[in-house]
Amino acid sequence: MNSDKLYSKCPRVGLVSLGCSKNAVDSEILLGELKSRGFEIVNDAAQAEIIIVNTCGFIESAKTDSIDTILDMAQYKTAGSCKLLVVTGCLSQRYGDELARELPEVDVFNGVKNYPALAERLAEICGVKPAPESANAAACCGIPKRLLTTPSYRAYLRIADGCDNRCTYCAIPLIRGGRVSTPMETLLAEAEQLAKSGVTELTVIAQDTSAYGIDLYGKPMLRELLEKLTEIEGLHWVRVLYAYPNTVTEELVDAMYRNPKICNYIDIPIQHISAHMLRDMNRHGSAEHIREITDYIRRSAPGFILRTTVMLGFPGETEADFDELMHFMAEHPFDRVGAFTYSAEDGTPAASMPNAVDAETAEQRLDRLMRQQMKISLELNRARIGTVVEALVDGADEEFLFCRSYAEAADVDGIIKVPHCGNPVPAGSYVSIKITGADYYDLCGELVPSL
Template sequence: MSEGKRITTKVSAEEINQQYKYIETIKQYNQGVISSIGKPVRYIIETFGCQMNENDSERLSGMLSGMGYSECSERKDSDLIIFNTCCVRENAEQKVYGHLGALKKLKETNPNLIIAICGCMMQQKDVVEHIKKTYKHVDIVFGTHNLYKFPELLNTAITTRSTVIDVWDSTGSIAENMPISRKENIKAWVTVMYGCNNFCSYCIVPYVRGRERSRSLEEIKNEVEKLAKDGCKEITLLGQNVNSYGKDLEGDLTFAGLLRELNKVQGIERIRFMTSHPKDLSDELIYAMRDCEKVCEHLHLPVQAGSSKILDEMNRRYSKEQYLGLIEKVKSNIPGIALTTDIIVGFPGETEEDFNETLDVVAKARFDMAYTFLYSKRTGTPAAKNPEQIPETVKKQRFDRLLELQNKISKEINDGLLGKELEVLVEGLSKSSKTTYTGRTRENKIVNFKGSPDMVGKLVKVKIEEIQTWSLLGKINK
């Protein structure tokens, strides 16, 4: 163990057991309420933001299910409403405030309604102060570090009928063995680590999610083995930067080592992961992706910008040339791999020459898809103080040029799949049809096809017959 290495610990079993006692207390309380009103007590969780938030919401659902709540889809039918928030972009925060305002009338109609708000937004002190002052109908405010204590916070709100605010600055611990209620049984998110140490100059995440904390191999493997027993076929490993996995644990386990271990789990057919930081994409990880037959041929590797100057300003800690070198190494070791990325357009100080460097990376890397964003200021980040902010008109013009190039490349790649037979994990009916089924290839391409209910959860061969903008149409080869 290197000197000064920070070791992540687990929340004590006593603390976890205490939360289960609160779950049981609330369950008994709710049974009394259900008997008196003659109908279920219901909850709704509205999730804003990334897959980590989705996974956190599944954990909240698990707790609420244990407390005797039933999930519903309408706010007006709810006895408990939770907003799980994101603060990566400012417009996400404004949206949350709009929704909170709309809940005031519901609270007036139903004074027993409990409104809770949690997630990344709550880790900002000015946001919590604003909610205390402006949205007095909110009952519970908590952050990302004490999610496991939600049963205790809810119990306090129910018994005292007063506002409960409990936001922790950070924690070096991980809470294991709390309930979870997953939305799907074929695919599952599995968080392998929390937090981020990278401090990219545009990003608020390290300030609200805290420093990197890895779960133990034993806990992750137990969770994945249980998922496999429950019929799950595909897992997606989550972390702000999965490539850093294990650096805060005793021993020398790396993310590549974790992949090799999970590849042995019987019943799991596919393994995906996100997100990878280019500066930590090791040869060892590339070889693990190549060697592990369950790890899918898809890599999401955010480039953010093509100019080495802008990358330096972003504190990304790699150059354009280093990034393209990684892409070349990945493609040579894993032929046919699908690459996706994130790109920010209009970062402060970005010149026309800098932007052309981004277009050059897109042309050379040939991403299957790019998630593109106009730069937006996040208060509290170094980039927000940069005086060289780019005008919105320039940002939008560059954004359109980037989309035009990327869409052309995406279509060319997809056109090459016409007539090919691809392995698809059948996820279920598509949202727009009662006879069309949908699933994804190992390369993460969406495929729609005529199927039957018995195919759900199975791997099938589909011949691609038509290329659409964001999906493929195919026919089952029987």
């Protein structure tokens, strides 16, 4: 277990976080717990005495990436300062026993919960004595201690963990369990704490954000939560990702559209539009509702940005199903689209379904859909040329500012590139930009002088 090894008084910890933004929040909680116990957090894995890999296990490619990263980090046991290799997260939760047999390089395995307990265990292994103030540093009112891995001006707010939807292809409920919403008062307190620390852009996330609160309050409460978040001083933008279509309502859209602090942007992963596919995927709601809500947004909320995710090659997907999806995406254009091919996950109903689609066909469909979407995205981006938008500066190089408006979510969407003429604006600043050019994913612009 390496308990016989000597560690620094403040052991150096490096963490590699893989996967989605929900996983990133777990990483931030663990880092916060470790820092509060006296560990030093470092960015260079070669300097770390303890290396933690927070894994993703959502689809096969993510599992492979997680294993490769673990093996890469294990090399620092001989090539660096690493004395303890820790693996946590979704892959470890699901396959912990198997990983322990196959990866003797790993000293500690942990799942997706109990991060305070993991931090305490690591403190015991490393002989770290708790600081006198650590008793008072415990999470207050259920607010997790987080060390942000995002830039200081933006953060994610995870409003629930787990999922009740039970889509036949998805292992998330097997890994994280059913949906557990965080009480609204706790979320508001956490958001206020983040705002006081300098966060101005808050991105609301969960496995299913639009179902927030059903388990606590008996009905979806995302709209009420968003409205209360916008009352917090210091928050400038509130953004919503991962909204399951069946609980996205006209009332929710209206509330978002009329509130100047809520970005006119929503991520609604539809996965498919064929009724046959939606039924076999066990996607709640209907193709008709997807059509109705997207039509309503386009009709009632001009400029509202729609993002979605679709899956190609699900078992039983016919050419007719795919053609229906292509036609829908052309007739109901989304501004942003993420697409991936089906991956059979152990223990899910879809893994044993007949009529598997071969990988070559699935990849061809993915390619065809994304080529169509590139044309749609380019057309929608070009329609923005000449408009003036408020934008958040994310960074700069010697020539350009790299910015995002309400229409671009961090990490998943494109950017607006703006020449700064030798006068770079600090990251985290809000500026006015006139859009002057567009390509498939990114935009160009110029600064508009403030009056």
